[in-house]
Amino acid sequence: MRKFVMGWTALLMIALLSGCETMGYSSEPDASFVEPMVERRDTLTATGYAVIEVQPSDIAAQRRLLAIRAAKLDAYRGLTEQVYGQYLDSTTTVADMVVRSDSFRARVEGVVYGANLVQIEPRGSDTYEVTMSLDKSIVNDLRVLYLERAVMAAGS
Numbered sequence: 161m162r163k164f165v166m167g168w169t170a171l172l173m174i175a176l177l178s179g180c181e182t183m184g185y186s187s188e189p190d191a192s193f194v195e196p197m198v199e200r201r202d203t204l205t206a207t208g209y210a211v212i213e214v215q216p217s218d219i220a221a222q223r224r225l226l227a228i229r230a231a232k233l234d235a236y237r238g239l240t241e242q243v244y245g246q247y248l249d250s251t252t253t254v255a256d257m258v259v260r261s262d263s264f265r266a267r268v269e270g271v272v273y274g275a276n277l278v279q280i281e282p283r284g285s286d287t288y289e290v291t292m293s294l295d296k297s298i299v300n301d302l303r304v305l306y307l308e309r310a311v312m313a314a315g316s
Contacts (some may be wrong), residue, residue, distance in 0.1 A: 204242045204294045205278065208234025212286050224288070228280055231290040236272055242268035242303050259275050270306060274298040 210230035215223040247267040253260045275298075278291040 201295055204239055204296070204299060205240025205291060206235045206242065206293075207289060207291045208232060208236070208238060209283070209290075210234060210288050212288065226289065227288045229282075232277070232292070233289045235290045235292040236275065237268055239272050239275055239292055240268045240270045243272065243294070243299055244268065244306060271302060273302070 208231040210227040212223050212227040215226035215230070217223045217226060247269065249265045249267070251264045251265070272294065275292045275294045278293050279289075281289045281291075283289045
């Protein structure tokens with residue numbers, strides 16, 4: 161009896177839905193849905209951090225400047241990860257069904273130009289935070305440049 165009711169319910173739903181108008185919706189996927197998530201935003205942003213006290217200087221003002229520079233480079237690394245992705249390398253050694261060693265490395269490589277410095281802010285008494293942004297049109301240029309360089313390198 162249950163199968164009979166479920167069958168009639170499904171048939172009724174099909175009959176009702178087949179008579180409905182689509183109201184302008186297409187069954188084709190929207191191009192913005194198919195594109196990567198990074199393409200839907202106007203800008204990419206990345207934030208970098210650096211600790212002041214670990215910077216190699218005896219002068220406090222110079223340590224602060226070095227921390228700002230290190231935080232800026234960390235933010236650039238974050239932008240590079242978003243544009244090009246990361247190279248990941250993992251190795252696990254198993255002997256006698258026991259993990260003997262496990263290593264994991266991440267590497268980022270790429271060129272970033274045209275990034276804007278959004279803000280430099282101290283966080284607490286010993287850390288700087290730097291936020292950088294990158295316009296979407298520049299991201300597309302960087303990807304084209306990267307692909308051209310990869311093709312040239314493969315040809316030599």
